[in-house]
Amino acid sequence: MAGQRENTKLLTDGELDQVQALLGLPPITRARAAQASASKPERRWQGTTDAVFRAQLVSGLTSKLAARLAKELPEVRYKAGLPTIELTILEAAGHEAKAAVTEVFAEWTAQAPLTPSALDRRRKHQFTASGPDPNILDVANPDHRKKGGFPVNGRDTAKHLVANDDACKQMMTQYSFDPYTGTDDEAICLSSEILDPFYAANKNDLDECDRLGYWMANPDLGVIFAPRYLSGWDPQNGYNVPAVWQRKAVAYQKLIHEYIHVLQHPLLPHATSPAGQDPPRGTNTIKEGVCEYLTTQVMTHLARKPVDELDAIAAKFEGSPPGSGRGAVLQASLQKYTPPSDYTDAVDKVRQAIAVLGSDNGLLAAFFQGHTEYIGRYYTGKWLNGVLESSPGGPRSMPFPETFQNLDTLAAATGRSAAKIRQDNPQLTPAPPFGGQQIHLPGFHGHLMIVDTSGDEEACETWAMISAQHDIPASRIQQLNGNPDDMPARAWILVPDS
Numbered sequence: 198m199a200g201q202r203e204n205t206k207l208l209t210d211g212e213l214d215q216v217q218a219l220l221g222l223p224p225i226t227r228a229r230a231a232q233a234s235a236s237k238p239e240r241r242w243q244g245t246t247d248a249v250f251r252a253q254l255v256s257g258l259t260s261k262l263a264a265r266l267a268k269e270l271p272e273v274r275y276k277a278g279l280p281t282i283e284l285t286i287l288e289a290a291g292h293e294a295k296a297a298v299t300e301v302f303a304e305w306t307a308q309a310p311l312t313p314s315a316l317d318r319r320r321k322h323q324f325t326a327s328g329p330d331p332n333i334l335d336v337a338n339p340d341h342r343k344k345g346g347f348p349v350n351g352r353d354t355a356k357h358l359v360a361n362d363d364a365c366k367q368m369m370t371q372y373s374f375d376p377y378t379g380t381d382d383e384a385i386c387l388s389s390e391i392l393d394p395f396y397a398a399n400k401n402d403l404d405e406c407d408r409l410g411y412w413m414a415n416p417d418l419g420v421i422f423a424p425r426y427l428s429g430w431d432p433q434n435g436y437n438v439p440a441v442w443q444r445k446a447v448a449y450q451k452l453i454h455e456y457i458h459v460l461q462h463p464l465l466p467h468a469t470s471p472a473g474q475d476p477p478r479g480t481n482t483i484k485e486g487v488c489e490y491l492t493t494q495v496m497t498h499l500a501r502k503p504v505d506e507l508d509a510i511a512a513k514f515e516g517s518p519p520g521s522g523r524g525a526v527l528q529a530s531l532q533k534y535t536p537p538s539d540y541t542d543a544v545d546k547v548r549q550a551i552a553v554l555g556s557d558n559g560l561l562a563a564f565f566q567g568h569t570e571y572i573g574r575y576y577t578g579k580w581l582n583g584v585l586e587s588s589p590g591g592p593r594s595m596p597f598p599e600t601f602q603n604l605d606t607l608a609a610a611t612g613r614s615a616a617k618i619r620q621d622n623p624q625l626t627p628a629p630p631f632g633g634q635q636i637h638l639p640g641f642h643g644h645l646m647i648v649d650t651s652g653d654e655e656a657c658e659t660w661a662m663i664s665a666q667h668d669i670p671a672s673r674i675q676q677l678n679g680n681p682d683d684m685p686a687r688a689w690i691l692v693p694d695s
């Protein structure tokens with residue numbers, strides 16, 4: 198097995214559970230898992246029955262939240278008074294960001310089954326802050342925020358502060374208060390007894406905190422919100438000054454992350470959303486953790502470029518004069534790039550999941566090509582209705598390739614006898630159909646044919662895509678599977694290891 202499938206594997210039962218937990222995905226339903234959760238004692242929170250305890254938590258947490266907000270306000274007021282740049286000056290950073298991501302991941306995205314309209318959207322994608330349909334929007338402009346699907350909402354800021362402030366977290370631990378994964382009553386307590394009244398009392402300050410926030414993106418609409426305020430800059434000096442170059446350099450790195458969102462395969466959110474999430478977005482670890490992990494790969498790639506090349510890139514998006522040392526500044530910042538603090542936990546989880554997967558190729562296949570079977574999710578009538586299992590402790594197996602009706606045709610194609618296949622697979626039922634069963638075939642591995650029906654049209658993998666993914670000639674894979682007239686959509690087919 199080589200090329201993009203190098204070191205990929207279908208997960209064993211135990212690996213499957215680890216990966217689901219690390220990526221924040223709902224556990225795969227099994228009889229065994231259902232039993233385990235049935236025997237877990239039901240959670241109770243003291244505040245549900247003890248009114249004094251509850252009132253103490255509510256007033257304590259509210260005052261910690263007020264203290265945190267007071268700490269935020271001086272900076273917010275400072276930002277509100279700063280001069281602002283035009284967002285159009287960040288467009289060139291968007292073009293260069295797209296070029297950088299393309300250099301690293303074009304081979305993956307070229308082998309992704311996409312509907313004509315999805316493909317067209319991608320081809321036309323360009324970061325722009327002007328015209329009728331800009332996708333670089335002003336984070337501080339309430340109209341832009343509404344248009345980009347994230348209206349200014351200080352209540353969300355309060356929710357974010359309480360979840361991330363150390364003193365608030367400490368108090369929640371002290372009261373064994375878990376409004377996030379605990380009981381419904383705890384969630385209600387935070388929402389209607391703490392956040393609602395706090396927002397009502399501090400609406401203006403909280404809205405200002407949110408409005409004068411940081412870089413954000415709405416990947417569903419493909420838009421990015423950028424701050425326009427800039428400190429250390431006098432507008433009278435114009436744009437061709439180091440403070441503005443630096444803002445453009447920050448934009449370049451932010452837009453690399455945002456452009457990777459654009460390349461996410463449309464099937465991924467469907468395969469990785471918790472039940473009932475509408476529209477499907479996937480978990481935070483999938484959506485942001487994987488995207489930011491891929492961002493670090495692009496940064497590593499760029500950091501290795503010679504300084505002259507980075508000088509030329511910086512000149513293109515900053516407008517800084519070549520030879521002004523900006524390439525070296527860019528290189529230094531790329532070399533010390535680490536994920537923003539909001540993403541650190543999610544990226545850590547992704548790295549741990551990759552350790553279980555064996556390499557990041559399976560994750561890249563899931564993200565760019567919709568091959569979510571490598572992270573343990575696939576479509577059989579509905580998402581998640583199947584489990585991939587290999588024989589525990591034994592050789593890895595795969596789902597029986599559905600391009601074969603019986604063991605005789607499989608024997609003929611693989612050059613071994615039906616008796617030998619039987620001997621290697623005592624678990625197979627005595628007679629066909631074998632579809633849905635596991636089989637172990639040394640020298641071969643399985644490929645799940647991807648079909649994207651997430652839009653109005655349908656997109657199916659081609660033999661050329663499968664060939665490129667596995668680095669095996671298309672004619673050989675086609676012939677091995679009996680030269681089917683139609684692409685066997687959503688079926689497992691057989692691919693030689695080399």
Ligand SMILES: [Zn+2]
Nearest residue numbers: 414454485488
């Ligand atoms: Zn993101």
